[in-house]
Amino acid sequence: EAGVAQSPRYKIIEKRQSVAFWCNPISGHATLYWYQQILGQGPKLLIQFQNNGVVDDSQLPKDRFSAERLKGVDSTLKIQPAKLEDSAVYLCASGGAGETQYFGPGTRLLVL
Amino acid sequence: GIQVEQSPPDLILQEGANSTLRCNFSDSVNNLQWFHQNPWGQLINLFYIPSGTKQNGRLSATTVATERYSLLYISSSQTTDSGVYFCATLTGTASKLTFGTGTRLQVTL
Numbered sequence: 001e002a003g004v005a006q007s008p009r010y011k012i013i014e015k016r017q018s019v020a021f022w023c024n025p026i027s028g029h030a031t032l033y034w035y036q037q038i039l040g041q042g043p044k045l046l047i048q049f050q051n052n053g054v055v056d057d058s059q060l061p062k063d064r065f066s067a068e069r070l071k072g073v074d075s076t077l078k079i080q081p082a083k084l085e086d087s088a089v090y091l092c093a094s095g096g097a098g099e100t101q102y103f104g105p106g107t108r109l110l111v112l
Numbered sequence: 113g114i115q116v117e118q119s120p121p122d123l124i125l126q127e128g129a130n131s132t133l134r135c136n137f138s139d140s141v142n143n144l145q146w147f148h149q150n151p152w153g154q155l156i157n158l159f160y161i162p163s164g165t166k167q168n169g170r171l172s173a174t175t176v177a178t179e180r181y182s183l184l185y186i187s188s189s190q191t192t193d194s195g196v197y198f199c200a201t202l203t204g205t206a207s208k209l210t211f212g213t214g215t216r217l218q219v220t221l
């Protein structure tokens with residue numbers, strides 16, 4: 001079975017620019033997660049979708065971050081405008097009927 | 113919120129050695145997972161282990177939920193075991209994972 005796909009793999013932007021990341025979960029997985037992983041730390045949940053509804057976005061900086069999951073499959077995460085502290089790896093994960101989460105390869109973002 | 117602490121923070125092993133990684137959590141959990149993040153950043157599920165013991169090849173894990181800890185055993189370590197090991201817990205009714213602080217493992221020849 002194909003894993004979680006993410007793109008792009010790397011992105012370098014200047015502060016105040018905008019950026020978008022894309023995630024395609026494992027087929028049939030209803031739950032999709034976006035995590036932010038800052039260097040040297042564990043991943044931190046930004047937002048969780050169940051199908052196309054938001055379950056938890058309590059740690060999403062809503063003044064600059066937005067996410068959507070149209071049709072309950074693919075998802076995009078956007079940052080506008082980016083700040084230096086947004087430099088991190090953005091990980092997408094999906095989960096099925098059990099509670100095991102499967103992670104994509106991540107997008108490494110560098111904000112200059 | 114729940115606190116998840118891992119020890120040791122860093123570990124250097126010679127190939128062939130065995131090791132034990134520990135994960136302590138501050139509250140009752142619904143389950144616990146162990147992940148390996150390889151040097152390229154990919155997070156791989158190792159175990160989904162809310163309680164008891166599981167084994168997969170050279171790796172095994174034990175969770176004692178009543179005492180709020182989990183252990184990951186790596187036997188006959190190989191250089192490909194290098195990377196960061198995270199434990200992560202689920203609490204309450206949500207499926208939100210809280211990750212531990214991680215153990216960075218380097219296996220040398």
